[in-house]
Amino acid sequence: MAAPRLNPLTLLAAAAAVLVITTAASSWAFSLTVAAGAVALSAANGCARRVLLAGTAILAPFWLSLLVMHGLFYPEGRTVLVHWGPARVTAEGLGFALDMGLRTSAFVLVLMLFSFSIRVPDLVAALATLRLPPQFGYVLASTLMLAPIIAARLGKVRQAQEARGLVVGKGIRSRLGAVRLQMIPLVLGLVHDAGTRAQALDARGFGRPGPRTTYRKVNDSHAQRGFRVVALLLAAVAVVLRIAASYLTGGPA
Amino acid sequence: MSGQETARATLQAAIDSFAFHGDSAPALRGVQVEAVPGSLTAVLGGSGSGKSTLGRLLGAWLEGGRDGTLKGTLQLYVGDNTDESRPLVYSGADDDPRIDAAAWADHVGYVPQDAAAMLSAVRGTVEEELAFGLENRGTARADMVRIVAETAHRTGLTGLLERDPATLSGGELRRLALGCAIVADPGILILDEPLASLDDAGARALTGLVKAQLARGTAVVVLSQHADSLTRTASQWIVLKGGAVTAAGRPDRLLAGDSLADAGVVVSGLPGQRSLQAQPRLSPVPAAAPALELDGVSFGYHAGGPGSSLLLDNADLSVRPGEIVAVTGPNGAGKSTLLRLFNGLLRPLRGEVRVDGKAISGVPTGIVAERLGLLFQHPHDQLFERTVQREVSFGLERLFGDGAQARAEAALASVGLDGDGGVHPHELSGSGQRLLALATVLAREPAVLALDEPTVALDAHGLQRLTAAISAAAGRGAAVVLVTHDLAFARAHAHRTVKLSGGVLAGS
Secondary structure (H helix, E strand, O other): OOHHHOOHHHHHHHHHHHHHHHHHHOOHHHHHHHHHHHHHHHHHHOOHHHHHHHHHHHHHHHHHHHHHHHHHHOOOOOOEEEEEOOEEEEHHHHHHHHHHHHHHHHHHHHHHHHHHHOOHHHHHHHHHOOOOOHHHHHHHHHHHOHHHHHHHHHHHHHHHHHOOOOOOOOOHHHHHHHHHHHHHHHHHHHHHHHHHHHHHHHHOOOOOOOOOOOOOOOOOOHHHHHHHHHHHHHHHHHHHHHHHHHHHOOOOO | OOOOOOOOEEEEEEEEEEEEOOOOOOOEEEEEEEEOOOOEEEEEEOOOOOHHHHHHHHOOOOOEOOOEEEEEEEEEEEOOOOOOOOOEEEEOOOOOOOOOHHHHHOOEEEEOOOHHHHOOOOOOOHHHHHHHHHHHHOOOHHHHHHHHHHHHHHHOOHHHOOOOHHHOOHHHHHHHHHHHHHOOOOOEEEEEOOOOOOOHHHHHHHHHHHHHHHHOOOEEEEEEOEEOOOHHHOOEEEEEEOOEEEEEEOHHHHHHOOHHHHHOOEEOOOOOOOOOOOOOOOOOOOOOOOOEEEEEEEEOOOOOOOOOOOOEEEEEEEEOOOOEEEEEOOOOOOHHHHHHHHOOOOOOOEEEEEEOOEEOOOOOHHHHOOOEEEEOOOHHHHOOOOOHHHHHHOOHHHHHHHHHHHHHHHHHHHOOOOOOOOOOHHHOOHHHHHHHHHHHHHOOOOOEEEEEOOOOOOOHHHHHHHHHHHHHHHHOOOEEEEEOOOHHHHHHHOOEEEEEEOOEEEEO
């Protein structure tokens, strides 16, 4: 994998710039290119499966609602392709849905690619070099790592209950019943863990004022720093061009 | 952490009393401890004697005022200059001194019984976790790299630096927690049950580490309910019972008296010493059909993946009703995995598991649980209810109907927790939690009992309850499989022992 060699801030800057430029470009062809590019990069990176799975879970309902809303009920639609009573499928509506859908797909896929390409501790270490308060990094890291911790804890509670006779059936009722049984032990367990962790963090100097250092050396280079500046400049230029274009054409395009 | 010697420090604690907020009775009273450079002091006592409370007070994980009412003094001398150090005097009043936990930890390192509680949980590798305390101190990176390497060398973690802490074994985790405490090179080290649940190799490694710290001039205080190979090398023993000191002095003198037995301290581990009394064992039913059978069972995690190997390779095991079988083997051999295969929490890749004559393939764990009770290795993983009573009653009604209440009460009585029905399981001592977990298994009266490290965390009184419960279960015809690293216990209580090592289950 090539990506972990890059500084997480470089990846963050690249992702942010691509998203800003995609928005400013406001073109379905551009959005499609970006989305396809994100998928291609994730394939090269070995995380295509996860990116596509997570992306589909988010985007499928979104695309469906877009097509229903704008495909059938686009108020400014003139070119009617088919119609049933008040519902009219218009070319303009489909075009709008396609444009919005592709732009959002580009957003989601780029963000998924970013989040699956970095290691959380790397991002926290990189953010520390920006002189953000360490508590910010800790909260960010523990939030990003919370899902696996909750999943592990939930698995333990479920095993303990099954070992004492809980049978989780395949039906939705049985599953919901099991979730209800597991919620209180899960939350109480997490709160208990957090209490002990606070004492350990205190003793290990987490509450200390004063400067900190970071052990994890995050790769960085002049080239990467230069790239980040250029990426952010390009994003800014795209925004300026977009505003200028709307101004010249006398309104939003 | 430069040079061979640590900054010498002495800690003197005189605790007149300490009571948690909301408790009427003090958890500690009249306890005095002095830790001097290069000396090992052992605080021994049964479960609930106040050892851990004392350790956490010494390590400033508990603080007078914030966590309870403390009366007494704490005095820390650092280096040879003893004049400048002023004692912290607590009178239980609002203006009592406050301790800066981080500054205190520079001189007094504390490692809790649950090693995982020491970790930050946001660092991805062992080396980053070791460096966490140094980062917070603002240590220059070059120094950090050197100190982390040195600490890893001393704790035997050098080969594990890139590992995710969540994947470490119990022994490795204990060494990492100790490493996190000694990166700042404190002059005083407080260790709560450092050898609990370690196999022979793990215990030897940790004992060696403590000896190396002593040689560097560190003052070490070990809190334990075992008079074991480590605590026997102490120069001073302090025996606690009910929060008060019942005896103190040299080990040889105290070993000759009966204060240890009275306090519930487990005295074992060395040949020629008093050991666990073997219980009279009934013979298993010879002609009966096996209560538990493993037939050519193979299992491995991530099987088929690169570098995967089988934890269990074509294993056979047959346990008859009334038979007690001990499974031994090194940490990480897959003993806990073996027990999870018995009730279907894990499913074999090949082979068949039969409980009470019926194959469990395709049967949900919750149904197998009617015939097989599993005691998990960590009570923390087994206990999930709000009160002791609810905990032991979980799922009983479906099994016994109206008789559930009586079964629950009988199970609690058999482990000596009948007076604690309204208590939250987390508020019980380590031994109490383990016994409660055992009661949840006993209450179901299963045909097979699978017990994972049942002796860990039990004091002498708890061990008596455990052995009585195992004998009673075998006496009524239950098959018992117990996984343990305590060979003396296995020899004293099992009909036979099998060893799991390198994926092979070998009988003896």
